[in-house]
Amino acid sequence: MxxxxxxxxxxxxxxxxxxxxxxxxxxxxxxxxxxxxxxxxxxxxxxxxxxxxxxxxxxxxxxxxxxxxxxxxxxxxxxxxxxxxxxxxxxxxxxxxxxxxxxxxxxxxxxxxxxxxxxxxxxxxxxxxxxxxxxxxxxxxxxxxxxxxxxxxxxxxxxxxxxxxxxxxxxxxxxxxxEPKPFALGVRAEHPQSLIDTAQYKCDSRGPYLPPASYSLVQQVHNIGVLSFCMCPGGIIAPAATGHNEIVVNGWSPSKRNNPYANSGIVVQVQLKDVLRNEKLKNPDPLSLLRFQQEIERAAFVAGGGQLKAPAQRMVDFCTNKFSSSLPDCSYLTGITSADLRTVLPPFIYKALQKAFVEFGKKMKGYYTNDAVLVATESRTSSPVxxxxxxxxxxxxxxxxxxxxxxxxxxxxxxxxxxxxxxxxxxxxxxxxxxx
Known part of the structure; x- marks a missing residue:
């Protein structure tokens, strides 16, 4: 099958x-x-x-x-x-x-x-x-x-x-x-590819011979792992929903990786104990993590306003709890809408992301910037079952x-x-x- x-x-x-x-x-x-x-x-x-x-x-x-x-x-x-x-x-x-x-x-x-x-x-x-x-x-x-x-x-x-x-x-x-299986959930972060090139190659322009730069980042926040996932240099954010009234985002690149954006899932490890503690589930079963995943995707749909528009927020605004009055250009194919992503993501997810983005900025110069946009929700990293x-x-x-x-x-x-x-x-x- x-x-x-x-x-x-x-x-x-x-x-x-x-x-x-x-x-x-x-x-x-x-x-x-x-x-x-x-x-x-x-x-x-x-x-x-x-x-x-x-x-x-x-x-x-x-x-x-x-x-x-x-x-x-x-x-x-x-x-x-x-x-x-x-x-x-x-x-x-x-x-x-x-x-x-x-x-x-x-x-x-x-x-x-x-x-x-x-x-x-x-x-x-x-x-x-x-x-x-x-x-x-x-x-x-x-x-x-x-x-x-x-x-x-x-x-x-x-x-x-x-x-x-x-x-x-x-x-x-x-x-x-x-059985329930741990997975990871978060957002897709998109930067201008030129910004990632400058940060990684340490020069103003990569020129015609270097490929679009990529990155791999990981950070522990209060014993919870936050990591980059499926990084797409020169890529596009795609709508990957499989049902009605849900928002799921993913990323892809053409073979030449020649689009002007770089995007990557930035996701938080999710285990059943975290969901039980934070969502106060009384009767967990093998599909508890699946339903948790599904509820967040539906919340993203509501926050986006329908028609597969995805809720989004500038990176620094997200980390400082500010609403983004405007959003940068974004490759997401069906469009993005300004939203407070705290209304979409559970507290243990968005708090881990907030701390991780600040730390990522220390590891990679220029990464932590309001020129980057966060698009929710990156949720199909792996099976929750x-x-x-x-x-x-x-x-x-x-x-x-x-x-x-x-x-x-x-x-x-x-x-x-x-x-x-x-x-x-x-x-x-x-x-x-x-x-x-």
């Missing part, structure tokens, strides 16, 4: 072992998906099944295509990068420290993967949202789609991505074990033949790690079916 990196690379690996997979994708193929993204960007209209998170290639297809990961325990990073090159990526991703394909180039690579899967006997069914699991005596036998189709299977890979909330609710409804699996069989401990996989299940954090996890699951399935 799912045609993101975990699902696609699992399918390719299964085909190598002689198993013909069926991929069920709730969204559309990359070409049809573009029209729904245009409706988001130009009209503020979200299709809950086809958006920046859902559709062929997953969330990474139209949000940057970053390939950097430190996760080398799941599999071979080099193998994943070489496969991307085989499907059309530039060879420079094999030696760059922070490889990056670019949103403008990744869709063609995803299409090439699809064509390979189809040519080798696999199937990919688009607009096939799974609404139920077929379970018999603690064994998953298949799934039911919204169109009423029953798809039987010897094994089900659950690779839905971090935003498939309906799947988490379905698992809870069917009393399938799931983990679907557990047995360490030896990689199957769910309650449901035989169900294989939680990738970022949505809590076992990956980006394109490469999700792809490696997909391959890992596929190899286990091939070995299990061979010796069954």
């Amino acid at each position: 799912g045609a993101g990196p975990a699902g696609l690379f699992a399918a390719l690996q299964l085909l190598e072992t002689g198993i013909r997979p069926i991929i069920l994708e709730r969204g559309k193929d990359v070409r049809a998906r573009r029209r729904d993204l245009a409706a988001i960007n130009k009209k503020g209209i979200v299709n809950p099944e086809s958006n920046y998170c859902f559709g062929e290639g997953g969330a990474g297809t139209y949000s940057d295509g970053k390939l950097y990961t430190r996760s080398n325990k799941r599999g071979s990073i080099d193998r994943i990068l070489n496969l991307f090159v085989n499907f059309g990526a530039e060879e420079k991703i094999l030696y760059e420290a922070h490889p990056h394909i670019g949103t403008n180039k990744l869709p063609k690579i995803i299409v090439a993967m699809r064509e390979q899967i189809l040519q080798c006997g696999g199937k990919i069914l688009f607009e096939q949202k799974v609404i139920d699991f077929i379970i018999d005596d603690h064994i998953i036998k298949g799934v039911k789609t919204q169109k009423g189709d029953i798809i039987e299977a010897d094994a089900v890979i659950l690779a839905t991505g971090h935003s498939a909330r309906d799947i988490f609710y379905l698992l809870q409804k069917k009393n399938v074990l799931i 983990r679907i557990p699996r047995d360490a030896d069989t990689l199957q769910h401990p309650q449901l035989k033949n169900l294989y939680p996989c990738g970022e949505g299940a809590g076992y990956a954090g980006g394109i490469v790690s999700a792809a490696m996890d997909g391959e890992k699951i596929a190899r286990m399935i091939a070995a299990t079916l061979t010796y069954a």
Whole structure:
């Protein structure tokens, strides 16, 4: 289930072992998906099944295509990068420290993967949202789609991505074990790229030969981690909501990274104990962090005034509790509105951010400035739910033949790690079916 990196690379690996997979994708193929993204960007209209998170290639297809990961325990990073090159990526991703394909180039690579899967006997069914699991005596036998189709299977890979909330609710409804998982939440900070260049290169202009500068920042505030996430030099802030009446922001860069802005998520680590203490939740359950995430996204929608306009505040104003009477130009595609972000973010989030931005300014000259704008809310950093699996069989401990996989299940954090996890699951399935 799912045609993101975990699902696609699992399918390719299964085909190598002689198993013909069926991929069920709730969204559309990359070409049809573009029209729904245009409706988001130009009209503020979200299709809950086809958006920046859902559709062929997953969330990474139209949000940057970053390939950097430190996760080398799941599999071979080099193998994943070489496969991307085989499907059309530039060879420079094999030696760059922070490889990056670019949103403008990744869709063609995803299409090439699809064509390979189809040519080798696999199937990919688009607009096939799974609404139920077929379970018999603690064994998953298949799934039911919204169109009423029953798809039987010897094994089900659950690779839905971090935003498939309906799947988490379905698992809870069917009393399938799931767990709350720490994640991170905050804002997306955008500076003029020239400011970041000056701060990092220590010169007035980087000239024609140096690439747009990036940064990586981290700060502990009262034992809570605050860090930069998904930094996009020469990038754009995109509306990444998957439902109505919510604001979610993300960042991406084209392959040349030639836009005049630099943006990065600046996020605070969120654990269940923090939410219980600050939100005074009396009856926590596995979806408590998901609902916390959802409530903040809805508060951001209200503060933005509708039509996917995002609430925003200048950086120094935010840290000194001042309303921004005006806002700088911003790349966010559907527009920003001045708001007091304290009305959107819980106190333990905004207080940690306020202190961290001041400290970041000490580490990086010019970073702490009112020329920077903070846009809320950066909330889909990872899944707030983990679907557990047995360490030896990689199957769910309650449901035989169900294989939680990738970022949505809590076992990956980006394109490469999700792809490696997909391959890992596929190899286990091939070995299990061979010796069954």
